[in-house]
Amino acid sequence: MPVKDDNLIEILTDMGLVTDEQLTEVRAEEAAAAERGEGLVDQLVAKKYLTLLDITRARAIQFGAEFIDLSDLRLDDELITAVPRNIAKKYNVVPVFADQHSITVALSDPSDLDKIDTLQHLLKKEQFDYRVAPEDQIESAINRYYGAGENQVAEMLTHFTQGDIELGDIGKGGNTFQEDEDVDSDAPLVKLVNTIIIEAFKMRASDIHIEPMEKRLRIRYRVDGCLQEVQSPPKRLQNSIVSRLKIQSGMSIAEKRIPQDGRIQMLIANKPLDFRVNCLPCSHGESIVMRILDKSGIRLGLSELGFLTDDQQTFERLIGLPDGILLVTGPTGSGKTTTLYSCLNYINRPDRKIITVEDPVEYQLSGINQVQVSETIGLTFAVALRAMLRQAPNVVMLGEIRDMETASIAINASLTGHLVFSTLHTNDAPSAVTRLIDIGIKPFLVASSARAMMAQRLVRKICKKCAMSSVPSEADLKALGIDLEKVSGANFMKGAGCKDCNKTGHRGRFGIFEIFIIDDHARKLIYEKVPASVLRARALEMGMRSLRDDGARKVVAGMTTSDEVIKATTSDH
Secondary structure (H helix, E strand, O other): OOOOOHHHHHHHHHOOOOOHHHHHHHHHOHHHHHHOOOOHHHHHHHOOOOOHHHHHHHHHHHOOOEEOOOOOOOOOHHHHOOOOHHHHHHHOOEEEEEOOOEEEEEEOOOOOHHHHHHHHHHHOOOEEEEEEOOHHHHHHHHHHHHOOOOOHHHHHHOOOOOOOOOHHHOOOOOOOOOOHHHOOOOOHHHHHHHHHHHHHHHOOEEEEEEEEOOOOEEEEEEEOOEEEEEOOOOHHHHHHHHHHHHHHOOOOOOOOOOOEEEEEEEEEOOEEEEEEEEEEEEOOEEEEEEEEEEHHHHHOOHHHHOOOHHHHHHHHHHHOOOOEEEEEEOOOOOOHHHHHHHHHHHHOOOOOOEEEEEOOOOOOOOOOEEEEOEHHHOEOHHHHHHHHHOOOOOEEEEOOOOOHHHHHHHHHHHHOOOEEEEEEOOOOOOHHHHHHHHHOOOHHHHHHHEEEEEEEEEEEEEOOOOEEEOOOOHHHHHHHOOOOOOOOOOOOEEEOOOHHHOOOOEEEEEEEEEEEEOOHHHHHHHHOOOOHHHHHHHHHHOOOOOHHHHHHHHHHOOOOOHHHHHHHOHHHO
8 A cells, every 4th residue: 555645545535435524634644644654544544434445445446447355255166276376375366257268366456567467477368357355355365265374285295206106105904994013104195194184283273174176186174163275285196195094094995985984093293183084975086074183172271261250150150060951052163062071171070970972982081981872783872871870970971962862861860960961053052941842851851950051152363473453343343232432441453464373363262152041030931931032032131141242242352353253143143
C-alpha cells in the first residue's frame, strides 16, 4: 500500500467508505504521520475507519481489475496443478480459473506490473488474466491447498529416481506385521514414509491423509482442525507407500477390496506416539488415514482444556461426586475423548478403581483397567459393561452411549453407587436429556441419575508469538452479544501470522463449554418430558452459559478470535 495515494482516497470516498469528517481528522495529523512514514490511508486503517478488505476493493477499481472473494471459493485438484507450488508461494498467487489455453490468478497488488509480467511468462498460457483478492485470503488459500512451509518431504523427493523403489524395500513376511529388524531402515521408501510421519509430528498434525487422486497422490495434514496439503510423492510410489503402511500397522497387503484397520506405535523425539490407521478402497487406489494419538494430550489439566476459573471449579466438583452420570456431548472431533481422559487422570487415585470400555482403546492409561470392544467375538459395549460392574469399580467410563441396552446399564450403574462418564452426539447440553429419553430411558431414571451434561467445541488459539490488538467488527460483536460499553478491560486480539504458526495466526486449540447442571428444577422439567427447546430455554434462564457466551468471554480475554467462536457455534443461535 503506498504511503500517499490521492487517487485511492478519491475512490474510497466515491465508494462511501470514507467520510469528509474522517478525512479532515486525518489530514490534521498528516504531518506527524508523515514523520512515522504513514500516509492518509495508513491513518484511516489505524483509526479503524477502513479495513484491508475495503482497500483491496478500492485498488481493484483503481487499476480496472475485478475483485474476487476467496473465502468461499473451492479449488479442485486440476486447478491447483495449473500453478506450481513454488510459484504460488514465491509470488503469493493462487489460480481461480484455468483451461488448456488460458489461466486466471488471484493476486493482492495489481500495481506490481513486474510480477504480473513474470507470472505471464512462467505460466506459459496463451491468455493470462488476474483478479484482485485480499492478501490474507491468498495466504490462507496457499496454506490450505499447497501446504504451509517447506518440509523434508519435498527434500526427500529430490533423491528418488525410477530405480530407487523395489518391492523388496517394503518389507518381508507377506500379510503379517514385522519387527523393525526385518525391514531395511535405510531403504529410500522406508525413509520417505518415516519422513511423512515425522513432518506431521513437527507440524502438530492430528491426522495424516494419504489420498489417491486420478493423476497424483495427495498428502494432507490436519493441523488445529484444518487440512493443509503438503508436497506429495509421485503417483508411481502410491502402491509402495500404502503397502509399507499396511505392513507397519498389521494389515493384509493382499486384501485391497475391503476396509481395514490397524495400529502403529513409534517413538519420535523420545515421545511415544500411537497411530490409528484406516485403509479404505477408493476409485483410484487405497486411501490411508492415520490418526496421531499423542499421549501427552491426555495429561492436560482442566485449565489447559480451556476452562475458565469458575467453570473449572464447577467441573471439578461434578467429577468428584461419588455417583451419577456425567455426559460430554458434541460432534466428532470436538475433543470429547481428551476431556474424559483428563477427567480420569484428575480423579485417578490408588483408592479408586476405574474401568473403561472403549472402541477402540485410544490411549493406555497407567492404573486404569481398559476394555477393548470387539463386535466380531460378541464383546459389545453392553456385554463388557455388565461384566465390569461385577469387578466392583468406583468409576466407569463408556466410550459412547449408542443404544437402549448400553444406556440402560449405564443409567442403572449410576444409580447403584458408580460414577459414570460417557459421550453422546448432540449439538447442545440439554439435548442430551431428550436424546436419552428418545433412546428409551424413562424420564424419571434420567432425572434421578444424571448429574450434569456438558457440550463442547474446539476453537483455535491465537498464536502468542504474533498476537496483536484487533477489535472485532460491529457485526461480530453483535453476533457474540458483546457490548463494548459494558465490557471492562477487554483484550481483543488476533494473530498477524508468523513462522511459528505457519502464517495462520493460530497455534493450538482449546475448548468452549456449555455446562447444564441437573438440579431440582431441571429434574422437574425432565419428569414433565418437556421438549429440548423448552428445556434449553429454561436452562439458560437458570444461569447456564451457552457455548457462544463462553466463547465470547474468551474472545474478550484475547484467547481466540470472534471468527473462530462464530464458526464453531453456528447452531447455537
